[in-house]
Amino acid sequence: MERIEQHACFGGRQEVWRHASAVLGCDMRVGVFLPSAALRGESCPVLYWLSGLTCTEQNFITKAGAQAHAERHGLILVAPDTSPRGADVADDPAYDLGQGAGFYLNATQAPWAAHYRMQDYVAEELPGLIERHFPASSARSIAGHSMGGHGALVTALRHPGRYRSVSAFSPIVAPSQVPWGRKAFAAYLGDDPAAWTRWDAVELIRAASPADHLPMLVDQGLDDEFLDEQLRTDLFEAACLEAGYMATVRRHAGYDHSYYFIASFIGEHVAFHAAELRG
């Protein structure tokens, strides 16, 4: 791993690292915030953040203001890129497919299957790297926004016991049922919807064993321009109710899909995870 940025930040340090990913078959960049406790060598829990469509590792670390809260709670923040990258990685001119739009799944279809294994990257390879290279404990939580909210929910639900808690801002909760998800899933996973259910939070909520339920927080802005067509918080709430899954779903009047919404409530999300990670 090679450090390519480092900035003092709220008493800790925001870093950006580049590393070769064996899983993805390309170089990847990842933002790592180390609170002062970690800089002193203390073992700290880790909160993973998955970003949305078109984002890189930069958006969350420059816009969310999460570092102030992570410093207060002594959490490491890890913010990876949203897809494999590079000239030899398959891509598409649309913003919602290919590079910048990995959807945190393992693709099975050509030309995507060669590199697009973001699920294995975020759930396995990346935590392994982080726990070897930084003073990180194995206490992990995961959060994300929009496509990354989908990614956080799906990753946590697919790996019982691996995360202490999960949260999402404005997540795509039912990708099998909305245009963004149907387009991506058809390309990455093929046309058989039976292959989609293991990558769909609403389906995974329905299938979850009660013993595996974990603390879950979802925040959604009511002025979000994507709410009705792409996000469908209502389907998530209905699935939780039906399954007896005690997720906390909050709606916020006036808030939209932007980082202004994330910044406004990221402090509560970090505190929510810290209570599970340090409690």
Added chain:
Amino acid sequence: MERIEQHACFGGRQEVWRHASAVLGCDMRVGVFLPSAALRGESCPVLYWLSGLTCTEQNFITKAGAQAHAERHGLILVAPDTSPRGADVADDPAYDLGQGAGFYLNATQAPWAAHYRMQDYVAEELPGLIERHFPASSARSIAGHSMGGHGALVTALRHPGRYRSVSAFSPIVAPSQVPWGRKAFAAYLGDDPAAWTRWDAVELIRAASPADHLPMLVDQGLDDEFLDEQLRTDLFEAACLEAGYMATVRRHAGYDHSYYFIASFIGEHVAFHAAELRG
């Protein structure tokens, strides 16, 4: 004035407005954060923020996290662009001259004099617009970063009584003596250094009447890559000491020139200004 963005943010609202500037002879964009008190119609004091080289009205509003603090203290935040803009506005291919590099002065030299009157814009036209269109009181403070730190110091020092307080992150304090400033001043003001002194914070500190001294806070990171060549905090401190100007100058080990530094201490700057604006 036309509103081109609005986002709920920390209980208030981050807006971006476009308006025709008579002073600059072009359309300008400006970020305006309205705390919830202003949204309820209460008259609120205003903190102006001047950004650095290459920035637009977007950098501060997306990266600094100042809105949380402005909401807490009930301040309006106003963040203008850094120069006149447009196809008919003089420009230069370098990042440190022309569009994005107005240096908050009134140019006297061709081809710049036609549009580059940023001092009159930030000190007169813009406050006039803000105080007519928003529930803004006439209590004003001003702050900025780098070129905008120069702008904040110079604007406050040139207009005794107009601002309650001034602060700066990583300011260019002695533009007459450093490469960024000498290049810009030669272009905008001509080769006679006598014309430069009224745009140089160190010179203005020396010339200030003690009755006009105002609360002043300067923060500087010691790992700032521009400190020794362009910023020269030492010259500012020496001028303050010689003039008996009681500015607070703080040095921060490890911090660089980036928005990570600004985000880390903007809360203290907003509180510093709020004490003067609401005290």
